[in-house]
Amino acid sequence: MAAKNGNGGGDGALLRVEGIRARVGENEILKGVDLVVRPGEVHAIMGPNGSGKSTLAGVLAGREAFEVTGGRATFDGKDLLSLAPEARAAAGLFLGFQYPVEIPGVGNLYFLRTALNAVRRARGEEELDAMDFLALAKEKMKLVELDPAFGSRSVNEGFSGGEKKRNEVFQMAVLEPRLAILDEIDSGLDIDALRVVSRGVNALRRPDRSVLLVTHYKRLLEYIRADRVHVMAGGCIVRSGGPELADELERTGYAWAEGMKPEVSAAAEAGR
Amino acid sequence: MSTAEQLKELTDRKYRYGFVTEIDEDRVPKGLSEEIVRLISAKKGEPQFMLDWRLRAYRHWLTLKEPEWANVHYPKIDYQDIVYYSAPKQKKQLGSMDEVDPELKRAFQKLGIPLEEQMRLAGVAVDAVFDSVSVATTYKKKLGDLGVVFCSFSDAVKEHPALVERWLGSVVPHTDNYFAALNAAVFSDGSFVYVPKGVRCPMELSTYFRINAKDTGQFERTLIVAEEGAYVSYLEGCTAPQRDENQLHAAVVELVALDGAHIKYSTVQNWYPGDAEGKGGIYNFVTKRGKAMHKAKISWTQVETGSAITWKYPSCILQGDDAVGEFYSVALTNNRQQADTGTKMIHIGRNTRSTIISKGISAGKGQNTYRGLVKMMKSAVGARNYSQCDSLLIGHECGAHTFPYIEVRNPTAKVEHEATTSKISEDQLFYCRQRGISEEDAVSMIVNGFAKQVLKELPMEFAVEAQKLLGMSLEGSVG
Numbered sequence: 001m002a003a004k005n006g007n008g009g010g011d012g013a014l015l016r017v018e019g020i021r022a023r024v025g026e027n028e029i030l031k032g033v034d035l036v037v038r039p040g041e042v043h044a045i046m047g048p049n050g051s052g053k054s055t056l057a058g059v060l061a062g063r064e065a066f067e068v069t070g071g072r073a074t075f076d077g078k079d080l081l082s083l084a085p086e087a088r089a090a091a092g093l094f095l096g097f098q099y100p101v102e103i104p105g106v107g108n109l110y111f112l113r114t115a116l117n118a119v120r121r122a123r124g125e126e127e128l129d130a131m132d133f134l135a136l137a138k139e140k141m142k143l144v145e146l147d148p149a150f151g152s153r154s155v156n157e158g159f160s161g162g163e164k165k166r167n168e169v170f171q172m173a174v175l176e177p178r179l180a181i182l183d184e185i186d187s188g189l190d191i192d193a194l195r196v197v198s199r200g201v202n203a204l205r206r207p208d209r210s211v212l213l214v215t216h217y218k219r220l221l222e223y224i225r226a227d228r229v230h231v232m233a234g235g236c237i238v239r240s241g242g243p244e245l246a247d248e249l250e251r252t253g254y255a256w257a258e259g260m261k262p263e264v265s266a267a268a269e270a271g272r
Numbered sequence: 273m274s275t276a277e278q279l280k281e282l283t284d285r286k287y288r289y290g291f292v293t294e295i296d297e298d299r300v301p302k303g304l305s306e307e308i309v310r311l312i313s314a315k316k317g318e319p320q321f322m323l324d325w326r327l328r329a330y331r332h333w334l335t336l337k338e339p340e341w342a343n344v345h346y347p348k349i350d351y352q353d354i355v356y357y358s359a360p361k362q363k364k365q366l367g368s369m370d371e372v373d374p375e376l377k378r379a380f381q382k383l384g385i386p387l388e389e390q391m392r393l394a395g396v397a398v399d400a401v402f403d404s405v406s407v408a409t410t411y412k413k414k415l416g417d418l419g420v421v422f423c424s425f426s427d428a429v430k431e432h433p434a435l436v437e438r439w440l441g442s443v444v445p446h447t448d449n450y451f452a453a454l455n456a457a458v459f460s461d462g463s464f465v466y467v468p469k470g471v472r473c474p475m476e477l478s479t480y481f482r483i484n485a486k487d488t489g490q491f492e493r494t495l496i497v498a499e500e501g502a503y504v505s506y507l508e509g510c511t512a513p514q515r516d517e518n519q520l521h522a523a524v525v526e527l528v529a530l531d532g533a534h535i536k537y538s539t540v541q542n543w544y545p546g547d548a549e550g551k552g553g554i555y556n557f558v559t560k561r562g563k564a565m566h567k568a569k570i571s572w573t574q575v576e577t578g579s580a581i582t583w584k585y586p587s588c589i590l591q592g593d594d595a596v597g598e599f600y601s602v603a604l605t606n607n608r609q610q611a612d613t614g615t616k617m618i619h620i621g622r623n624t625r626s627t628i629i630s631k632g633i634s635a636g637k638g639q640n641t642y643r644g645l646v647k648m649m650k651s652a653v654g655a656r657n658y659s660q661c662d663s664l665l666i667g668h669e670c671g672a673h674t675f676p677y678i679e680v681r682n683p684t685a686k687v688e689h690e691a692t693t694s695k696i697s698e699d700q701l702f703y704c705r706q707r708g709i710s711e712e713d714a715v716s717m718i719v720n721g722f723a724k725q726v727l728k729e730l731p732m733e734f735a736v737e738a739q740k741l742l743g744m745s746l747e748g749s750v751g
Binding site: 061062063064065084085086088089090094095097099100101102103104105106111112114115116118119122154171175 | 697698699700702703704705706707708709710711713717718720721722723724725
């Protein structure tokens with residue numbers, strides 16, 4: 001992979017994770033995770049339930065319930081872990097939630113405009129007024145086939161599972177992140193909804209935008225092609241490979257991965 | 273910093289309206305006696321019927337005990353240690369705003385009250401009460417052409433004694449309760465509104481109260497009478513300067529809506545809540561009640577963010593058939609604030625309807641109590657009530673309590689009550705912050721979303737102010 005992409009990381013990495021350890025309360029969940037994501041790449045993290053996939057996503061986005069006890073992570077060459085969640089968002093990191101949160105009484109579009117303008121302010125960009133924002137939002141809603149009436153409903157309140165996930169991708173489309181971490185964006189979706197969501201994500205792929213898919217099932221990778229596939233087990237990445245690794249998993253399941261020690265991943269090695 | 277720490281920091285913010293204006297005052301000595309009641313009445317040059325009424329109230333008050341049933345706690349009030357009357361000294365009658373004491377004007381400006389040009393532009397008539405006496409009344413003439421009376425209570429006593437005598441105490445009698453009796457005995461001023469038959473008052477009427485003189489309990493009295501088919505919307509908003517000693521405020525508001533009349537009464541209350549340890553702050557013990565006759569409607573909307581203690585139950589007596597009562601409330605308590613608030617809907621007439629929407633927000637160590645009574649009298653055939661009481665908790669040290677009282681004496685009446693309690697969750701905050709919204713803005717947004725059902729009932733110009741106020745108070749309370 002290209003070592004130099006001119007993207008500030010020095011080595012071309014947008015996200016570099018080295019030996020991250022994290023715990024919730026007394027439970028150590030991540031036991032040394034290494035990962036390098038370069039601009040434009042789509043990575044998939046797969047693994048059995050409880051392997052630490054969602055914890056990794058939460059740690060990268062700054063969820064406070066997870067205490068980082070070791071290792072480091074840089075985003076575009078800057079220390080990621082010292083940033084508040086909103087600063088990570090402003091830097092261009094987006095987390096698509098496995099369980100999008102309801103905020104009663106707060107309109108969907110109002111919420112998103114507040115978010116976009118907060119991010120723009122943090123970046124020293126001009127805020128969008130209501131009219132410009134509405135035009136932008138309408139255009140992006142088409143991407144995931146959301147009804148315009150949906151904009152005035154309260155954030156995620158009374159949404160179906162599919163609507164919630166489409167809303168996450170819609171938010172991603174408006175916020176235009178450099179790295180989108182999509183945590184089980186496929187869970188609870190029927191085949192049609194999965195198709196819509198995947199199409200949305202694919203449409204947002206760009207040479208300067210990376211995606212980290214966290215998923216349990218290979219099915220998602222039939223719709224979104226991943227450049228790299230990682231298998232997590234027991235709080236570590238135990239195998240990494242190309243898209244063909246997903247096919248192998250489909251045949252073998254995850255049982256083999258339980259109890260495996262981490263390999264020294266090629267990506268982490270390249271960064272040393 | 274953890275979320276808990278950040279919330280705490282937000283919670284610790286200072287009250288923004290803490291200042292004192294230096295003005296010469298005309299005040300009576302401390303304490304309460306028949307002599308003081310006579311002195312107040314004399315200072316105000318009142319007719320005999322007013323003095324008699326005050327004295328009856330005072331004598332009745334002597335027989336009463338301070339109520340203790342509310343879910344609030346405070347040190348015993350020494351009623352002999354209170355100054356019952358203080359008025360800014362005025363050298364002469366004021367013909368225009370230009371003559372108003374510049375100190376006063378500066379104080380109003382600090383509070384953001386648009387008394388001068390802004391006010392005219394906003395189209396709001398303001399009867400400004402500074403301490404206890406009205407100093408400026410505008411728009412009187414325009415309203416006068418329609419026959420609408422909007423003036424200070426003192427002026428009403430002088431200029432419309434027959435109206436005052438007829439309606440004063442007709443909804444909240446001087447015997448009603450401890451604080452109402454006290455108010456009747458010593459009230460210094462307030463507002464008076466009279467809307468004649470069939471007249472729709474063309475502007476929002478608005479009064480800002482402000483407590484200024486040290487150790488001065490403030491006893492306002494408001495009386496609004498809407499004749500048959502009349503309509504009026506009245507706004508009340510208050511802020512008070514920071515004080516170390518608790519200040520007692522025992523106001524009375526009476527609304528009379530005759531057949532087919534509609535009175536909309538909106539309040540934004542932002543008095544000094546006391547510091548983070550609960551020192552200082554206003555004791556807000558208010559009696560508000562309206563009487564609605566045949567097909568009349570009374571709507572109370574309140575946003576209560578201030579005061580150390582709030583004790584108030586804006587109520588509706590739905591006396592006439594088809595009368596409608598509404599109560600929309602947001603009460604926010606932060607730090608050590610306590611609120612025991614709600615409403616009473618007394619259904620007497622046939623097919624009377626009432627709606628209660630109460631939103632309680634507790635942060636810091638705040639304690640928030642909803643207490644409401646829905647009473648269906650025997651005569652209330654086909655009456656209906658819907659009540660919804662929602663509580664939002666912010667942090668781990670606050671409390672929310674709901675005491676709904678329901679009395680139904682007519683089998684055809686219907687009463688519905690729904691209640692929820694929720695917390696601002698770490699998940700909600702994280703979701704907002706992950707999208708780039710600061711914690712402070714997130715809390716403000718979540719709280720405003722929670723209160724939306726009530727805020728939308730406020731007149732437009734107030735709704736914006738109230739939204740900011742919730743955010744500010746939660747900065748001082750989380751959100």
